[in-house]
Amino acid sequence: MxxxxxxxxxxxxxxxxxxxxxxxxKEGNNIIGFDEKMLSxxxxxAREQSNLARSEDFQEIASTTxxxxxxxxxxxFRTLPGLLISGTKSHQGNLIEGMSSFAGWSALDIKAxxxxxxxxxxxxxxxxxxxxQFNKKTGAYYIENLLPGSTVAALSYAYGDGIPFYQAVTKxxxxxxxxxxxxxxxxxxxxxxxxxxxxxxxxKPTTIANHTFAVFGSDDIQHTMQGLKQMxxxxxxxxxxxxxxxxxxxxxxxxxxxxxxxxxAFINLKKPWFTDFQNHLYAGNSWQELASIIEKLEQNNNxxxxxxxxxxxPGISNEANVMFF
Numbered sequence: 001m002x003x004x005x006x007x008x009x010x011x012x013x014x015x016x017x018x019x020x021x022x023x024x025x026k027e028g029n030n031i032i033g034f035d036e037k038m039l040s041x042x043x044x045x046a047r048e049q050s051n052l053a054r055s056e057d058f059q060e061i062a063s064t065t066x067x068x069x070x071x072x073x074x075x076x077f078r079t080l081p082g083l084l085i086s087g088t089k090s091h092q093g094n095l096i097e098g099m100s101s102f103a104g105w106s107a108l109d110i111k112a113x114x115x116x117x118x119x120x121x122x123x124x125x126x127x128x129x130x131x132x133q134f135n136k137k138t139g140a141y142y143i144e145n146l147l148p149g150s151t152v153a154a155l156s157y158a159y160g161d162g163i164p165f166y167q168a169v170t171k172x173x174x175x176x177x178x179x180x181x182x183x184x185x186x187x188x189x190x191x192x193x194x195x196x197x198x199x200x201x202x203x204k205p206t207t208i209a210n211h212t213f214a215v216f217g218s219d220d221i222q223h224t225m226q227g228l229k230q231m232x233x234x235x236x237x238x239x240x241x242x243x244x245x246x247x248x249x250x251x252x253x254x255x256x257x258x259x260x261x262x263x264x265a266f267i268n269l270k271k272p273w274f275t276d277f278q279n280h281l282y283a284g285n286s287w288q289e290l291a292s293i294i295e296k297l298e299q300n301n302n303x304x305x306x307x308x309x310x311x312x313x314p315g316i317s318n319e320a321n322v323m324f325f
Contacts, residue, residue: 009022010024061107062107070111072109077102102265143197146297154199174256174260186227192281198212201293212285213290215280218276221276221280248276251273251274252271275294277298282294309325
């Protein structure tokens with residue numbers, strides 16, 4: 001037992017691994033953690049009334065929580081990567097760091113019913129965040145016919161339409177450099193319909209990069225493919241277009257193209273290959289893997305065959321701006 005900022009701090013020592021769990025009590029609330037310094041900071045903040053509850057951003061997100069939830073989960077996207085990255089593999093660090101610009105605060109009401117956890121919440125999109133670009137209702141978007149049945153995770157979002165998104169994205173210095181060389185407005189964004197889905201179809205962490213894909217909706221897939229060919233030739237003349245089974249695969253030889261334009265969640269798509277299928281544009285790191293995805297879809301091996309997706313489908317809104325599966 002020790003004293004920190006006028007409060008007694010107890011500790012529990014686990015002999016099996018020498019870890020220490022610290023306990024303190026403040027106004028009826030238990031503060032528990034493995035880091036004594038962090039616990040001390042929490043007690044100090046409470047004493048000096050500089051705690052989280054005084055933050056305007058937190059007050060706004062806290063006001064959205066429900067009264068009858070079993071628990072509340074609050075997420076600060078700006079600081080979340082620092083918490084997660086220490087316990088992850090180094091090659092996943094860039095992907096996790098990308099979460100910091102996704103949004104501001106998020107609050108989830110959690111309720112346990114039988115063998116399920118139901119999470120319902122609200123996320124603040126501050127002006128510096130990725131979500132701030134979503135300012136338009138986009139209508140229904142059905143992904144079950146677009147993704148293979150082997151999909152293990154998917155992030156689908158609707159950003160309104162191509163040109164306003166292009167105008168927002170190209171405010172950054174990196175995007176301006178890419179735009180100057182590739183003429184993104186004419187060659188890429190003009191014919192996109194405002195929907196993109198990032199998906200992974202493998203469970204082994206070591207092979208995630210080669211099994212990460214993206215699919216874009218297009219209002220005119222032929223012009224979209226022609227624009228990609230123009231951009232590909234601006235970057236390289238060597239092995240940029242491969243034709244297999246009457247299908248073109250086009251390579252954009254740029255590591256920055258996807259993460260700069262669509263966020264760091266797309267950082268695994270480096271020098272991506274593109275092809276088309278049913279008025280949609282598909283992207284992946286390997287044209288062979290991309291061809292395998294298209295083959296699955298041609299055989300109707302899609303999410304309509306996934307029991308996991310079908311069980312969740314009744315709870316998914318087709319008019320949502322962002323959906324994670």
